[in-house]
Amino acid sequence: MLLPIVHAGDPLLRQESRALSPNEIKSKEVQNLIAHMRETMREAPGVGLAAPQIGVSLQLAVIEDRKEYHKEISREQMALRERRPIPFHVIINPRIQRVSDEREMEFFEGCLSVPGFFGLVPRARGIIVEYLDQRGNPKTIEASGWYARILQHEIDHLHGNLYVDLMSARSFSSIENWEKFWKGKPIEEVRSALGC
Numbered sequence: 001m002l003l004p005i006v007h008a009g010d011p012l013l014r015q016e017s018r019a020l021s022p023n024e025i026k027s028k029e030v031q032n033l034i035a036h037m038r039e040t041m042r043e044a045p046g047v048g049l050a051a052p053q054i055g056v057s058l059q060l061a062v063i064e065d066r067k068e069y070h071k072e073i074s075r076e077q078m079a080l081r082e083r084r085p086i087p088f089h090v091i092i093n094p095r096i097q098r099v100s101d102e103r104e105m106e107f108f109e110g111c112l113s114v115p116g117f118f119g120l121v122p123r124a125r126g127i128i129v130e131y132l133d134q135r136g137n138p139k140t141i142e143a144s145g146w147y148a149r150i151l152q153h154e155i156d157h158l159h160g161n162l163y164v165d166l167m168s169a170r171s172f173s174s175i176e177n178w179e180k181f182w183k184g185k186p187i188e189e190v191r192s193a194l195g196c
Contacts, residue, residue: 003040003054008114013052014160017059019093022136030060034090034134037062045069046112047086048150050157053113061154064088065146077184081107082145094131094155100142101126106187108171108178109153109163118178119167120187120196123149168196
């Protein structure tokens with residue numbers, strides 16, 4: 001079942017989400033929610049979807065970066081972003097334990113809750129995240145590059161934050177203008193042209 005995606009302006013996107021207990025995680029309701037979120041994320045399509053984005057204030061997100069999403073991205077851009085396929089998984093009650101690589105990487109980001117727009121967002125290159133999986137088991141992820149970006153983006157949603165809070169405001173662009181002017185350009189060239 002496809003779920004409606006909540007858009008910016010809805011107050012639920014600005015609230016701290018509630019953590020789930022192990023018993024809640026194993027419940028039929030939460031397991032069904034995970035299945036519906038997976039279907040909704042794939043249909044959108046997106047690489048992540050947090051529960052607040054479908055109007056549910058729980059600390060739960062689904063993530064998957066499928067190989068088919070990479071077909072229009074050059075090898076150079078894939079290497080620059082350190083992007084690779086990420087299999088489907090669920091993160092529940094995630095906490096960024098620490099930043100494992102202090103360097104920031106800045107790239108354009110979009111969001112299913114801010115449809116039609118992109119903005120340049122700085123993110124830590126590497127992070128370590130502790131979370132519960134969809135069975136309630138404790139897990140740890142050490143992620144870098146694009147995967148670290150996806151995790152940070154989705155964890156932000158669980159704390160009431162959107163990428164627009166972090167982006168360089170001068171870089172905010174419609175998808176059409178991003179494709180026309182900035183797609184594939186080096187970030188430093190974009191920053192210089194926009195006066196970021």
